[in-house]
Amino acid sequence: MEEVWVAGAAMNRFGKVPGMGREMAANVSLEAIEKSGISPKDIGYTFISNAFGISERQAHLGPLINTSLGIPEVPSATIESACSSSSAALHEAFVHIAGGFIDAALVVGVEKLSHLETLAATSYFAMGADYAFESKNGATFPGLYATLATAHMKKYGTKHEELGAIAVKNHVNASSNPHAHFQKPISMETYLNSPMVSFPLKLYDCCPFSDGAAAVVVVNPAKFKKDLKEVPAAIRASARAGSIAALQDRTDLTAIPASRLAADKALHQAKVEHKDIDFMEVHDCFTIAEVLAMEDMGFFAKGTAGKAAAEGQTRVDGKLPVNPSGGLKAKGHPVSATGAAQIVEVMEQFNGRAGKREVKGAEYALAHNVGATGGSCSVHILQRV
């Protein structure tokens, strides 16, 4: 198997972004390629993610991006796995390079949602769930995670203040991330007083609807090591897993099985242990999702991750920093851009550009990206080279 390194990564500022998704995607793609030190002509395959492109009356984004980059002859494909789309695309790029089929790939995720009303955006977000059996019976996307939160709170006594500690932490982290949708810290009082979106989840438990794009360039170092301009991140593990699609068919409503499966595979693949991970970017579309991620991947015992967050263990200066970028919660969540944006944060950290949110001396990072309520999940483990 060939080595696979992240050579460059770029994203725009998430939030309300003017123009079309394809423009953002092309811009961040070129920026990631330029940062990496390779040329667009070196790209052997472009993997695109754009789950809701249809809302812009646009599909088949690959040839549009490649044409913009002056490489129309390069093959491309769209990879969709709900909110884990671009980490699934990264996995495809990894497999292509590790398998020796190509030497370099471009991974780009993009979403444009701000042209939709809240009602339409809520309906789009629900499309990752089981429409016939969940959404048609009243489930919304926040509602499904709220249903997991209700079960977790009942079983383990998880408190609003613990979920609030995650929201407060991620807003603090985002406030020093120039790419983040939200740039201001929030207080616990603001969190507790925010309106209920879907009991038990309040407004500040939820990630925002964001526009945004993120791109990652991955290479075989045997071919491109001499050209690289950034401190690279070696992909030591690229693992994916799945869970039963609809919540109603799962035996445990306080866990996402795919997170555990993908993390177990990834730790085994990378030949590292939990204690080796210096920081994590995890999928916190809702605060409860960060709790589930930390527990399901085995970093905290079930029922204890909320308390750990409240104690400050997951702050940038804590025992295990979680979501130094601000996470989906505060950096924003342009669905298909999120997985690639997690890798952008890893590269910012490894290249000493994270400023106040820097995790000092970090060598190993883990990126965890969930599709919808966990029907799909990716875990990547990256090592500073």
Next chain:
Amino acid sequence: MTMSETAVKPQYTINEFEHAYQEDGKIIGQECTSCHHRMATQILVCVKCGSSKLASVQLATEGVVRSFSIQNVPSDEFINDAPYAYALVQLSDGAVVSGWLPEAKSEKDIEIGDKVQWKKSYKVGMIFEKVK
């Protein structure tokens, strides 16, 4: 025995599932004839034991709330119904279904473990109400 030899057609279509509770007052599901696991979603192979020998069964119409959430920001199909509770209902014979309770307007109106029963309605989706 290979999968192609054992594969069977689905016991019911999604349209038939919806028609059953909307028109006939029945909740239908599938039971694995090997391990007796019951599910009400669309499956061809049992997720528990891997058997493709499934039988269509009529499920109970009452059960208890396994978990729930209150929707204040609904999707377009429920725009005139919020707030309401979305619930996972463990039916008394084992299967779990998704449903909604129009009368449960806040967390004060519903709890995990509450007894509920299916209610016929002209509205979209499977509606439950609390057993008084």
